[in-house]
Amino acid sequence: MTLFLALAGGIGAGKDSFSNFAVNGYGASFVSTSNLFREEAILLGIDPTRENLITISKDFEDKYGVDEIARRASERLLELTDPGVGLGVLSSVRKLSHFEVFKSLLPDLKLIAVTAPIEIRYNRILARQRIGEAASSFEDFIKT
Numbered sequence: 001m002t003l004f005l006a007l008a009g010g011i012g013a014g015k016d017s018f019s020n021f022a023v024n025g026y027g028a029s030f031v032s033t034s035n036l037f038r039e040e041a042i043l044l045g046i047d048p049t050r051e052n053l054i055t056i057s058k059d060f061e062d063k064y065g066v067d068e069i070a071r072r073a074s075e076r077l078l079e080l081t082d083p084g085v086g087l088g089v090l091s092s093v094r095k096l097s098h099f100e101v102f103k104s105l106l107p108d109l110k111l112i113a114v115t116a117p118i119e120i121r122y123n124r125i126l127a128r129q130r131i132g133e134a135a136s137s138f139e140d141f142i143k144t
Contacts, residue, residue: 002086004077004106008093009114011050011133011144012121015091018114028087029080033073033094050133070101077106118142 005022007015015032022028037056041048046056060069073090081088093099093111103109116124122141125133 001108002081002083002088004081004088004090004102004109006093006099006102006106006109006111007089007091007114008099008111009116010121012124013114013116014124015114018112019089019091022087022089026087027082027085028089029077029082029085030089030091031073031077031080032091033069033098034092036069036073036076048131066095067097067101070098071105074102074105 005028007018009015019028019030019032023030034053037053037060038048040056040060041052044056046052057069077088077090088106090102090106090109093102099111118141119138122138125141
């Protein structure tokens with residue numbers, strides 16, 4: 001039996017750290033809905049900034065429906081997950097409706113809330129230097 005973990009949390013909360021631990025420590029498979037939108041941005045020739053990813057997400061939902069990204073992420077995770085390992089991690093759960101789709105497609109799915117103090121989250125996004133992610137100031141970050 002395969003255990004699937006769905007991670008929900010704000011930007012810089014530690015979802016990637018959790019996922020890396022599961023992948024490197026236990027051989028888990030991994031899919032991130034945010035990374036699916038980053039892939040889409042690259043295909044469209046658009047910089048994967050936070051603002052552009054939000055726009056792509058909204059456009060995607062308008063074109064395919066609110067839950068299509070959840071369906072695609074679930075299918076990809078099922079394809080990647082090795083039954084011999086029995087662990088799959090799905091990151092960046094953003095909407096309750098997405099979780100309902102994940103739950104319908106991924107047996108034994110567990111939702112995990114990943115949190116961290118806002119100061120740590122801000123320092124993480126500064127340190128990882130992901131395109132378009134850093135706020136100009138801590139005060140701006142608090143507003144997002």
